[in-house]
Amino acid sequence: MDSLLSAQNLSVRFGGVLAVNNVSFDVKRGEVFTLIGPNGAGKTTVFNLISRIYTPTTGTIDYQSSQGMLRLTEQPAHKIASLGIARTFQNIELFEHATVLHNLLIGRHTHRQTSLWQDLLFTGTARAAELKAREKAEEVIDFLDLQHHRDSLVAGLPYGVRKVVELGRALCTEPQLLLLDEPSSGLNVEETEDMAFWIQDIQQELGITVLMVEHDMTLVSKVSNRVLAMNQGEVLALGSPREVQTHPGVIEAYLGTIDDVSNLRREAA
Amino acid sequence: MQFLQLVISGISQGCIYGLIALGFVLIYKATETVSFAQGELMMLGAFCGLGVMTFLEYPFWVAVLASIAAMALFGILLERAVIRPILGQPAFSIVMLTIGIGYVLRGLVTTIPGIGTETHTLPVPYKDMAFNLGALTLNAEQLVVIGTTAVLCAALFALFKYSKLGIAMQASSQNQLAAYYMGIPVKPLNGLVWGLASAVAAVAGLLLAPITFVHANMGFIGLKAFPAAVVGGFGSLPGAIVGGLIIGVVESLSGFYLPDGFKDTAAYIVVLVMLMVQPNGLFGERLRKKV
Amino acid sequence: MRFIFKTDYAQDIRLAKHGGHVFWYSLLVLCLLAAPWLIDEYWLAQLTFVLIYGIVGLGLMLLAGFTGLFSIGHAAFLGVGAYTQAVLTNMGIPFPIALAMSALLSAAVGLVVGLPALRVKGIYLGIATLSFGFIVEEVFARWEKVTGGNAGIHIKAPDLFGFKVDTADGFYFLCLVLAVLATLAILNLLRSPTGRAFVAIRDSEISAQSMGIQLAYYKTLSFALSAALAGIGGALYAHKLQFISPDQFNIIQSIDLLLMIVVGGLGSVHGAFLGAIFLIVMPQLISLSKDFLPEAIGQAPGLQSVVYGSVLIAFVLFEPMGLYGRWLKVRTYLQIFPFYRRGMFKRQKSFQKSDRLK
Numbered sequence: 021m022d023s024l025l026s027a028q029n030l031s032v033r034f035g036g037v038l039a040v041n042n043v044s045f046d047v048k049r050g051e052v053f054t055l056i057g058p059n060g061a062g063k064t065t066v067f068n069l070i071s072r073i074y075t076p077t078t079g080t081i082d083y084q085s086s087q088g089m090l091r092l093t094e095q096p097a098h099k100i101a102s103l104g105i106a107r108t109f110q111n112i113e114l115f116e117h118a119t120v121l122h123n124l125l126i127g128r129h130t131h132r133q134t135s136l137w138q139d140l141l142f143t144g145t146a147r148a149a150e151l152k153a154r155e156k157a158e159e160v161i162d163f164l165d166l167q168h169h170r171d172s173l174v175a176g177l178p179y180g181v182r183k184v185v186e187l188g189r190a191l192c193t194e195p196q197l198l199l200l201d202e203p204s205s206g207l208n209v210e211e212t213e214d215m216a217f218w219i220q221d222i223q224q225e226l227g228i229t230v231l232m233v234e235h236d237m238t239l240v241s242k243v244s245n246r247v248l249a250m251n252q253g254e255v256l257a258l259g260s261p262r263e264v265q266t267h268p269g270v271i272e273a274y275l276g277t278i279d280d281v282s283n284l285r286r287e288a289a
Numbered sequence: 290m291q292f293l294q295l296v297i298s299g300i301s302q303g304c305i306y307g308l309i310a311l312g313f314v315l316i317y318k319a320t321e322t323v324s325f326a327q328g329e330l331m332m333l334g335a336f337c338g339l340g341v342m343t344f345l346e347y348p349f350w351v352a353v354l355a356s357i358a359a360m361a362l363f364g365i366l367l368e369r370a371v372i373r374p375i376l377g378q379p380a381f382s383i384v385m386l387t388i389g390i391g392y393v394l395r396g397l398v399t400t401i402p403g404i405g406t407e408t409h410t411l412p413v414p415y416k417d418m419a420f421n422l423g424a425l426t427l428n429a430e431q432l433v434v435i436g437t438t439a440v441l442c443a444a445l446f447a448l449f450k451y452s453k454l455g456i457a458m459q460a461s462s463q464n465q466l467a468a469y470y471m472g473i474p475v476k477p478l479n480g481l482v483w484g485l486a487s488a489v490a491a492v493a494g495l496l497l498a499p500i501t502f503v504h505a506n507m508g509f510i511g512l513k514a515f516p517a518a519v520v521g522g523f524g525s526l527p528g529a530i531v532g533g534l535i536i537g538v539v540e541s542l543s544g545f546y547l548p549d550g551f552k553d554t555a556a557y558i559v560v561l562v563m564l565m566v567q568p569n570g571l572f573g574e575r576l577r578k579k580v
Numbered sequence: 581m582r583f584i585f586k587t588d589y590a591q592d593i594r595l596a597k598h599g600g601h602v603f604w605y606s607l608l609v610l611c612l613l614a615a616p617w618l619i620d621e622y623w624l625a626q627l628t629f630v631l632i633y634g635i636v637g638l639g640l641m642l643l644a645g646f647t648g649l650f651s652i653g654h655a656a657f658l659g660v661g662a663y664t665q666a667v668l669t670n671m672g673i674p675f676p677i678a679l680a681m682s683a684l685l686s687a688a689v690g691l692v693v694g695l696p697a698l699r700v701k702g703i704y705l706g707i708a709t710l711s712f713g714f715i716v717e718e719v720f721a722r723w724e725k726v727t728g729g730n731a732g733i734h735i736k737a738p739d740l741f742g743f744k745v746d747t748a749d750g751f752y753f754l755c756l757v758l759a760v761l762a763t764l765a766i767l768n769l770l771r772s773p774t775g776r777a778f779v780a781i782r783d784s785e786i787s788a789q790s791m792g793i794q795l796a797y798y799k800t801l802s803f804a805l806s807a808a809l810a811g812i813g814g815a816l817y818a819h820k821l822q823f824i825s826p827d828q829f830n831i832i833q834s835i836d837l838l839l840m841i842v843v844g845g846l847g848s849v850h851g852a853f854l855g856a857i858f859l860i861v862m863p864q865l866i867s868l869s870k871d872f873l874p875e876a877i878g879q880a881p882g883l884q885s886v887v888y889g890s891v892l893i894a895f896v897l898f899e900p901m902g903l904y905g906r907w908l909k910v911r912t913y914l915q916i917f918p919f920y921r922r923g924m925f926k927r928q929k930s931f932q933k934s935d936r937l938k
Contacts, residue, residue, distance in 0.1 A: 071790055073786065073789075073790075096794075097789045097790070098789050098792055098793060098794040098795065099792075100790065100792075101790060101791055101792030102792050106790070107790055109786075109787065113784045113786060113787035114783075114784070114787070115779060115780055115783035115784055115787070115788075116783055116784075117779070117782075117783055117847070118776075118779055118783065121592075122776065122779070125773075125776055126776050126777070126779075126780045126788075126791055126793075127791055128773075129773055129776070129777060129780075129791050129792050129793055130791070130792035132773040134772065134773065136774060136801070139768060139769055139772035139773065139774045139775070140765050140768055140769060141765075141768065142768035142771070142772065146768075146772055147590075147593065149773075150593050150771065150772065151589050151590065151593070153773075154589045154592070154593075155589070158589075189791070193791065193792070317703075323703045323706075371893060371897070374897055375896060375897060375900075378896070378900060380702060380703070381644070381650055381842075381846070382842070382846075382896050382900055383896075384650075384703075384706070385838060385839070385842045385892055385896055386892070386893055386896040386897070388835060388838075388839075388889075388892065389888070389889040389890070389891075389892030389893040389896065390889065390893065391889070392885045392886070392888050392889025392892065393885070393886050393889035393890055393893065394889075395882065395885050395889075396880075396882030396883065396884070396885030396886030396887075396888075396889060397882060397886060398882065399880070399881045399882030399885065400880040400881065400882040400883070400886070405881070405882065406881055505882075512710070512831065515707050515710065516707065516711060519703075519704060519707045523703060523704065549722070550718050550721070550722040553714070553718060554714055554715050554718045556711075557710075557711035557712075557714045557715050558711075558715065560707060560708070560711050561696070561708060561711050561712070561715075564696050564699065564700055564704060564707075564708050565695075565696065565699070568699045568700045568704065569700075569704075
């Protein structure tokens with residue numbers, strides 16, 4: 021398996037805060053790669069670096085697109101989707117005043133085939149393109165069982181459904197690499213299990229590489245091929261889920277050292 | 290000498306813009322609504338002063354205090370009646386609402402039989418006084434404007450920096466729900482802010498009255514105060530004053546040195562240049578959404 | 581109650597979604613076509629103004645309602661279109677060419693005005709457009725060689741390659757055709773990727789960008805299209821009034837345009853025309869009711885101001901969805917009677933969140 025995305029020595033500084041410090045990893049094609057770490061570790065910041073919302077202070081990201089190896093850090097933010105990278109957001113960023121279908125159709129934007137004039141006049145080509153986009157969106161709706169909500173305004177939907185719509189919108193871009201930011205946060209047990217199945221289907225049926233940030237260790241163990249643990253902007257450990265979960269450094273980051281724990285113990289009265 | 294004269298007159302005009310802009314920024318800082326009604330509130334304050342002095346025939350200082358108090362009360366009532374119900378609506382709707390308030394106030398004042406459509410002079414005690422400093426002629430009116438603005442700014446600065454009230458206002462402007470949870474009485478606070486902003490507008494109106502006379506269309510000067518607030522940075526109180534001063538001086542100088550037509554548009558050209566160079570104004574915050 | 585069973589994706593793409601739509605809109609078109617024979621000259625002139633303001637309203641609706649970019653100086657584009665048309669027509673250039681030039685020049689000015697939009701948001705953009713509005717108005721007044729300055733200029737009747745449109749009826753049909761074309765263009769935009777991109781930018785710029793929408797291009801496009809429509813409206817406005825001067829395109833006019841789309845209903849195509857009807861009809865209503873009101877109120881100079889302001893306040897407070905929203909509620913009530921529940925359209929109570937962090 022070759023490397024789809026490769027980050028080298030990424031660092032980003034916001035004022036005095038070094039949010040990401042010398043982080044390197046690579047994501048192999050077809051795998052599910054998970055970033056874990058306590059809050060504030062810099063995981064979402066890494067995502068934002070890949071989506072080009074932030075620019076790294078040092079370091080580069082290389083990406084194997086359909087046009088060959090590209091330096092992602094030189095691309096503008098709006099090009100990322102057309103290169104085949106899609107993402108979901110930690111705090112849902114849907115288009116609130118539009119329907120679910122509308123949101124999914126916006127996800128098809130990178131595949132648009134019409135020019136402005138064709139849109140204004142709504143020529144035959146525009147009509148055919150619209151029908152095609154609708155078909156593709158419907159495939160995603162079938163995949164995620166969103167039929168019931170197709171015409172509902174996003175603003176009125178429950179949180180769990182909105183998370184799924186976000187996933188659907190990202191899938192509509194037909195990505196090579198899917199960035200999922202905390203896909204199971206705010207979901208109950210059932211919904212998390214559905215999410216696990218979908219991630220597996222995305223990997224196996226759709227052949228999409230998944231890079232995700234997650235806190236739920238059960239989900240992580242179930243779906244991930246490799247895990248990268250971060251803490252305070254730095255890499256702690258890299259390996260299979262089992263290896264990383266038993267790594268002493270990782271345990272310390274999450275639970276503290278034996279000294280910290282003993283301080284918490286209270287003397288018997 | 291001419292230059293210095295122009296600068297002083299520009300500073301004095303700029304102080305007026307700054308005071309009105311201060312009102313905008315106060316309301317924006319506390320409730321994150323933009324109020325296009327400040328100009329009309331200023332006009333109302335001037336008419337209040339006029340009413341107390343010419344019809345109730347009270348002395349100047351009583352008129353000043355009465356106007357400020359009356360406008361503060363009016364501001365609180367306005368907030369309670371009209372602004373409070375619409376919090377949570379998109380910013381644009383709130384702007385349109387304040388424009389509507391401005392229209393109504395202007396219309397109501399024009400309706401007052403006999404007074405509304407006329408231009409009046411406010412009989413201030415320092416009217417027509419002037420000092421000569423070498424070759425400079427300093428109008429007492431201009432000096433009073435500059436002095437009052439300085440005092441008012443110091444007072445507001447102290448309020449926001451050192452008092453719990455100021456911090457509470459800032460908190461409720463950034464996240465109202467969280468402010469509620471923290472026990473901040475958000476609604477009365479908003480009313481207080483509007484009252485404060487209206488009082489500042491009243492002061493601006495009374496200061497402006499000797500210079501431009503009191504008439505129903507005084508409020509349009511408020512439109513020039515917006516560039517002042519933007520130049521200074523919309524969330525910053527000192528910025529509002531600094532912005533006002535910049536606009537005032539540029540306007541004064543361009544009226545003399547540049548061809549016709551530049552005086553009226555100077556304020557707007559300055560704001561456009563500022564937005565291109567520093568989009569958030571001189572003292573504005575560069576905040577970005579964290580996703 | 582009407583149930584629409586969907587069997588084909590094309591049904592969702594069609595403009596007229598069901599038989600009822602087709603019937604009522606055809607009826608509307610027939611009435612509009614027959615108008616010169618149904619109503620007297622005065623009201624035909626008012627209807628012509630409704631169509632003209634409707635076109636401008638469509639543009640502003642596209643910009644503010646659908647892309648979320650607020651333009652407080654929109655009268656500037658109206659003015660650019662009006663003056664361009666005036667100058668070109670007086671030079672003898674035929675109407676269609678002059679109209680195209682007006683639209684293009686307005687679009688170019690729109691592009692320039694839109695440049696700040698790429699860097700600033702919200703109230704800052706509003707102030708930037710306000711500033712442009714003042715500057716453009718001043719240019720109209722000062723550039724006397726071309727615009728005649730504050731004295732204004734007269735405009736000759738439209739000349740369609742030899743066929744002179746100098747009757748009120750003829751001009752009405754011209755406006756009707758243009759209004760229909762403009763409406764269809766906007767509706768087409770909205771059901772295509774371009775329109776969806778605009779809506780995406782309004783709702784969440786960051787996720788629009790991550791979906792591949794280039795913000796700079798679409799924001800500029802929105803300004804240009806909106807200005808072009810305002811320019812076309814301005815050109816027709818110039819012909820209708822036959823005389824224009826700079827003070828017709830001032831801040832008051834800009835606020836009237838905003839009033840129009842807010843009262844009409846932000847974010848709907850119907851809203852542009854409902855708002856235009858409101859804008860034209862309101863002064864008429866005020867004059868008519870002056871006879872019924874007591875002397876003190878009826879003859880007051882500030883009456884129009886107070887009424888406009890009160891209506892604006894009332895709509896924002898009680899009917900934020902505008903006239904179109906009220907119509908939707910009435911229609912839903914009638915359609916699902918007796919199952920209509922109070923609060924069906926109620927927005928969820930939301931708390932003020934900082935716009936700066938949006």
